[in-house]
Amino acid sequence: MKLPTLRKELWFGFTLMALLIxxxxxxxxxxxxxxxxxxxxxxLSLVVVAIMLGFPTAFTLMGMGIVFAFFAYHSEKQSAGGxxxxxxxxxxxxxxxxxxxDVLIAIPLFVFMGYxxxxxxxxxxxxxxxxxxxxxxxxxxxxxxxxxxxxxxxxTGIVGAVVTLMGLLALPAMLRAGYSVQLSAGAIxxxxxxxxxxxxxxxxxxYGATAxxxxxxxxxxxxxxxLMLAGLYIVYVIVVAKLKPQWAPPLSAAERIxxxxxxxxxxGASADxxxxxxxxxALKGKRNHDVPTSYLLQQLFVALMxxxxxxxxxxxxxxxxxxxxxxxxxxxxxxxxxxxxYSPAAGGLQEPxxxGGLQEPxxxGGLQEPxxxGGLQEPxxxGGLQEPxxGTLSEPPAGGGLSEPPGPAGVAAGPSAVAASAATSVPxxxxxxxxxxxxxxxxxxxxxxxxxxIYYLLLxxxxxxxxxxxxxxxxxxxxxxxAVLGSIVFGLATPTEAAAVGATGxxxxxxxxxxxxxxxxxxxxxxxxxxxxxxxxxxxGSAIFSAAFALxxxxxxxxxxxxxxxxxxxxxxxxSQVIIFILGWPLEWTEIIVIFMPIFIxxxxxFGVDPLFxxxxxxxxxxxxxxxxxxxxxxxxxxxxxxxxxxxxxxxAGMMPFMGIQVVAIFLLYQFPGIGLWLPQLLYK
Amino acid sequence: MQQILLAVDRFSTWFGKAxxxxxxxxxxxxxxxxxxxxxxxxxxxxxxxxxxxxxxxxFMTAGAYTLSKNGHVRGDVLYGFFRPxxxxxxxxxxYVVFFxxxxxxxxxxxxxxxxxxxxxxxxTFNADPxxxxxxxxxxxxxxxxxLLQGVVEIVRCVVCLREGDWxxxxxxxxxxxxxxxxxxxxxxxxxxxxxxxxxxPPAQRQEGA
Numbered sequence: 001m002k003l004p005t006l007r008k009e010l011w012f013g014f015t016l017m018a019l020l021i022x023x024x025x026x027x028x029x030x031x032x033x034x035x036x037x038x039x040x041x042x043x044l045s046l047v048v049v050a051i052m053l054g055f056p057t058a059f060t061l062m063g064m065g066i067v068f069a070f071f072a073y074h075s076e077k078q079s080a081g082g083x084x085x086x087x088x089x090x091x092x093x094x095x096x097x098x099x100x101x102d103v104l105i106a107i108p109l110f111v112f113m114g115y116x117x118x119x120x121x122x123x124x125x126x127x128x129x130x131x132x133x134x135x136x137x138x139x140x141x142x143x144x145x146x147x148x149x150x151x152x153x154x155x156t157g158i159v160g161a162v163v164t165l166m167g168l169l170a171l172p173a174m175l176r177a178g179y180s181v182q183l184s185a186g187a188i189x190x191x192x193x194x195x196x197x198x199x200x201x202x203x204x205x206x207y208g209a210t211a212x213x214x215x216x217x218x219x220x221x222x223x224x225x226x227l228m229l230a231g232l233y234i235v236y237v238i239v240v241a242k243l244k245p246q247w248a249p250p251l252s253a254a255e256r257i258x259x260x261x262x263x264x265x266x267x268g269a270s271a272d273x274x275x276x277x278x279x280x281x282a283l284k285g286k287r288n289h290d291v292p293t294s295y296l297l298q299q300l301f302v303a304l305m306x307x308x309x310x311x312x313x314x315x316x317x318x319x320x321x322x323x324x325x326x327x328x329x330x331x332x333x334x335x336x337x338x339x340x341x342y343s344p345a346a347g348g349l350q351e352p353x354x355x356g357g358l359q360e361p362x363x364x365g366g367l368q369e370p371x372x373x374g375g376l377q378e379p380x381x382x383g384g385l386q387e388p389x390x391g392t393l394s395e396p397p398a399g400g401g402l403s404e405p406p407g408p409a410g411v412a413a414g415p416s417a418v419a420a421s422a423a424t425s426v427p428x429x430x431x432x433x434x435x436x437x438x439x440x441x442x443x444x445x446x447x448x449x450x451x452x453x454i455y456y457l458l459l460x461x462x463x464x465x466x467x468x469x470x471x472x473x474x475x476x477x478x479x480x481x482x483a484v485l486g487s488i489v490f491g492l493a494t495p496t497e498a499a500a501v502g503a504t505g506x507x508x509x510x511x512x513x514x515x516x517x518x519x520x521x522x523x524x525x526x527x528x529x530x531x532x533x534x535x536x537x538x539x540x541g542s543a544i545f546s547a548a549f550a551l552x553x554x555x556x557x558x559x560x561x562x563x564x565x566x567x568x569x570x571x572x573x574x575x576s577q578v579i580i581f582i583l584g585w586p587l588e589w590t591e592i593i594v595i596f597m598p599i600f601i602x603x604x605x606x607f608g609v610d611p612l613f614x615x616x617x618x619x620x621x622x623x624x625x626x627x628x629x630x631x632x633x634x635x636x637x638x639x640x641x642x643x644x645x646x647x648x649x650x651x652x653a654g655m656m657p658f659m660g661i662q663v664v665a666i667f668l669l670y671q672f673p674g675i676g677l678w679l680p681q682l683l684y685k
Numbered sequence: 686m687q688q689i690l691l692a693v694d695r696f697s698t699w700f701g702k703a704x705x706x707x708x709x710x711x712x713x714x715x716x717x718x719x720x721x722x723x724x725x726x727x728x729x730x731x732x733x734x735x736x737x738x739x740x741x742x743x744f745m746t747a748g749a750y751t752l753s754k755n756g757h758v759r760g761d762v763l764y765g766f767f768r769p770x771x772x773x774x775x776x777x778x779x780y781v782v783f784f785x786x787x788x789x790x791x792x793x794x795x796x797x798x799x800x801x802x803x804x805x806x807x808x809t810f811n812a813d814p815x816x817x818x819x820x821x822x823x824x825x826x827x828x829x830x831x832l833l834q835g836v837v838e839i840v841r842c843v844v845c846l847r848e849g850d851w852x853x854x855x856x857x858x859x860x861x862x863x864x865x866x867x868x869x870x871x872x873x874x875x876x877x878x879x880x881x882x883x884x885x886p887p888a889q890r891q892e893g894a
Contacts, residue, residue, distance in 0.1 A: 013763040054764025054772070055779040056757035063783025066790055088794035095791060095824060096798070099741030102733075108708050108743060109715070124870045160861040168872040172880050181884070493719065496736070500715030507712075521709075523858045529705030530756045531860070533747035538758060544787075586762045631762055640863055643881030 016586065017052055020045045036075060040554020043068045047545065047595065052586050058534075061541030061595070065548040066091055072551035094543040098536060102496070103209040108532040109499035110200055114156035115524035116506030117480075120513045122473050123152050127169050129469035135256045139241025139248040141177055142187045143234050145170040149191025150230045154198045155477055159626065163192035163634045167641040177255070180247040181646055183240060186654030189634040190233055190661075193626040196589070197619050198226030199485055200499070203589060206535065207615045210542075210597045214612075220489045220680040221616050228675060229620070229665045236661055258462040263291045264299065275303050275459045302471070303464055310452055314445065322435045476512070480505045489683065535590055542594035555602060562603055569607045573614075573670070576600055577621050584625025592622065616676040620669060624662045627655045686844065687852055693837045694753040694855060697830055701750020707743040711736060731813040738820045745823050749830035752838065754857045773845035780839050788835060792828030799825055 024045035028038050043064060050060045066087055073083035098104065131144035145166060153162045166188045174184035196203050199219035208215035241248035279300050283293065459467075484502040487493040493501070510516040549555065567575065583592050597618070604611050626634055629652040639648050669675050715736055722728040751757055764772060799821035807821075808814035845851050867873070 010763060010766055050779065050783070051760040052763055053775050053779070054759050054761055054767070055776060055783065056752070056759050058757055059784045059787055060779065062787035062791070063779075066787055088790055088797075091790055092794035092798045092824060095795070096821070099745060099820075099823070100737050102737060105737060105740040108740060109712060112708050112712065119869075121869050158860060161866065164861050164863060164866050165870060168867060168870050172872075172876065175880060175884065493723075497715055497719050500712050501719055503708075503712040504716045525705045525708055526702055526858050527860055528708050529701055529743065529747040530751045530754065532708075532744045533701075533751040534756055534758050536744035537748050537751070541787075586760055588758055588760070590758060591760070637861065641867075641877070643877050643884055645881050645884045 013052055013586065017049045020048055035553065035557070036072060036551075037553040037557030039068065039071065040549050040552035041557060043549065043552065044554065044599075048583075048586075051591060057591050058537040058541035061538070061545040062091075065541065065544035065546075069544070069548040069551055072548060090547055091544055094547055095540050098539045098543050101209060101539075103205060103215060104536060104539065106205055106215070106495045106499045107202055107535055108528055109496065109503050110157065110202055110205070111531050112524060112528040113484075113499060113503040113506040114158055115527050116503065116510050116521075117477070118152075118156045118158060118161050119520045119524060120506065120510040120515050122477065122509070122513055123148065123165050124169060125469065125473040126152065126477065127166075127173075129466060129473050131173070132256070132258055133466045133470060133474075135251055137238065138245075138250065139237045140251055141170070141174045141179060142183060142237035142241065142248055145174065145184075145187045146191045146230065146233050146237065149188065150194045150198065151474070151477055151481070153192055153195025154200075154226075155195075155481055157195045157200075157202055159192050159195060159634055160637050162195065163189060163637040164641055166192060167638045171638070171642060171646075175643075177251060178246075178249045181650045182654035183237070183247050184654070185635075185638060185642070185646065185651040186656075186658050187233070187237060189632070189638055189651065189655050190627060190658035191230075192634050192637075193623055194226065194230055194233075196623045196626065197222060197229060199223060200481075200488070200495070200502070201619075202535070203593070203619055203622065204615070205495070206590060206593050207597065207618065209539070210593055211601045211611050211615060213615055215495050216488055216491070217612055217680045217684060218615055219485065219495070220683055221612055221676045222619060223485070223489070223679060225616055225620060225665070225669050225676050228668070229623075229662065232661045232665055233658060236657065258465045260461055260465060263295055264461060273461055274457070275299075275461055275464050276456060278461070279303065299464070302468055303459065305471075306455060307452060310448060314448070318437065318441075321441070322437055476509060480509065489679070491683075538590055538594055542598075545595065546598040549598075555599065558599055559603060559606070563606060567607070569609065572603070572607045573609065573617070576603075576614075577617060577666070580618060580621050581624065581628075584622055584628065585631055589622040589625065593618070610677070612680065613673055613677060616669060617666065620662065620666045624659060624666070627659045627662065629655070686840070690837050690840060690852060691855060693833060697749040697753040697834045698855075698857070700830060701747045701753075704743055704746040705750075707739045711739045711743070714739070729813070730811050731809075731815055734809040734811055734815050738815070741820060742823050745827035746830065748827055749834040752831060752834045754854065769845055769851050770849055773842040773851070777839060777842035777846065780835060780842065784835050785832075788828055788832050792825050792832055795821070795824030795828050 024042050027041060031038055047060060047064055050064065051057050069087045069090055070083050073086045074080060078086070127144060127148045130147050131141055134140045134144050134147070137143050148170070149162060149166055152165075153159070156162060170188055171184055174187075175181065195201060199222050201222070204218045204222055205215055207213065208218050237248070241250075279296055282291065283296050283300070480502065484498045484505070487501075488495050488498045507516065510520065562572070580592060580596070583596065587595075600614070601611055604614055626632055629635065632652070632655060635648060635651045635655060638651055639646070642651070714732060718729060718732045764775075767775070799818060802818040802821045807817040809817055841852055
């Protein structure tokens, strides 16, 4: 039963090889004079054949490179001895150039960070909290799977591990909930591959090093296409869940229940009661049945966290924005850098006017019932809320409210004091020395305030529990990724520095999850060494190989040949993407990039294609290769942990729609290059 | 025979693993430097050179370790479907044709290259110079390690040709270790089997069990 499939694979491979060799021979025969350039092309086709035979690629490239480099030197009327010396020189210099490459150095660090984060073992919690948080969305489990995959794959970049882990966690959950096998498998495999594209990804570093494109720009450019792709996947799952509920049934009420801690229940909490009134009531002592006040304060602190954050950020940005000189640049930075982290507060970030709202609190009458406030100025209500506890704390706000960062103070003195000091101390006195805040602020503040007000209106105990779970799984990872990415993209740190700090972050994360031990570090270290050696030795090989290819003049021949075809820009792009897509079957992405990009990149100039844009297309394209049967790796990883009756064909069938979405995404990116180029142009032009 | 092969494996592995710890050094060095530069405003010029040397040494010396664990990327579309004897003959030929000349040349050229650097006591071009020649000696070192490991691999091919099966290797950490991952997320084989049964239509469930 197994034989026929084996045959098919072998036939396919051998046919491809034979075609390549036949093509190369035909070209040699057709050429009027056989030049070195033709030898170069022969070398190229031979190398593909040799790689398909299965010998380690790095050494294939290296060996073939020196043989052909020797030919190239020897043919220039050079003695054999002299040619050997030249070849050796070329080789060692190329190898040394890879060793001293300051772009590739980020690879071991990102890989290391990935292994550490993977072993920090927060995926279980992440998936659970996301699936509860998204319970009301149609196809919630599918959406939660995709979000988990996207986030975890981005942080770790290890496709195999993400697909395997999600196969163990999400697949059973989805199947038990009655999801169709295809949809479940598709969501897991497609989601697991997102890490290839969404920065910080190793693929983009490798492309940047090969093509000489700034990794920083690549990261900035790949960010939105990556999010777009993830978004399209999610939209697809939601649409399917709406149209075919039998494929993705909604969660039953029992599965949506969030268990509340007993202490809270004793205070009178139930899943849909609003948090603030109950907690405050309990604090006042009315219903405080032997639940320690510190515990209640802790809960209150968690509940008020978004508000505190909002206050801190708005104060901070008020300072930055109203400072006289660097207004624009600075405000732009914060807007994107921090804004995206906390969507509810996002609107308000740039907008110091928060202060405006904050000062008013004194006027508040209706403190007790913050929720009923109509949602206008949420801060006021907060100010009021704190009053009871802050009475005991009674911290006279120090002089310059603005200069005193409320965050730390708040942490020390308890949540209530923060807002209180913030509220009382921000007065416009300072504003005299500063530029007045632009009117846009007030709008932003309003939006942020409204969002917060709605948040507190809806904040039930069940939601508070979910929020706490997210706080310990989703947000740390998100913040880590955005911090690493943000510092790179906004030019605060080089990719290498960010990667190193990210690896340190991985240590901290692992320690926070009690997973940091010698065994785990050892494993990560050794795996890092192996992965790095694999990628970088490939670079050593390909550096020697492409030097030989250039020496032989293969590049010129390719260029003449391609230009001779009189392609338009579109035709060229389509052709190159199709070639890369086809190569994605027999070869791995590393091989494709290091061997073939040096051939494609010099052609781009002739067609006026931006290498940065080309890189984004290539990254998207290579990601598709991970999902294209029959070699899609992610399918095999999933099959390895799936129940026996989930067949490989079902998994492939499930992957097809997602592959279709990828093609749509490539098309969208091509049609609207702005999706990728907008951010780099905004930041670096 | 097998003992010797494994001993060489262990030697390469030990070497590779020893240098693998450089990634921790690298992480700490850069993190400290980031702190020192951006927070204390006290940058060190030599750190940039040092980090490149650490990275270069790390991956070069890990080459033999990776080879001993069969970890270098190969195009396995077809390779995986070959019988072991076919695999071994392809490998044997290509080790001799591509690997040996390449690595011998690299080791040889690297040795000359490093010695030239030593002769002039080459330093980095920097305000706080570091010596470059030890770094350059990493090339012949890594080459020699690889060569040794390559010879072992060639012997493995021959053994496989004779016996029709690949000689075993020692276990090492795997990127995707399914058992370990299962343990990590607390999934047991029994759970997967139970789930499998629920996938079958009710009629078949009996026989499936």
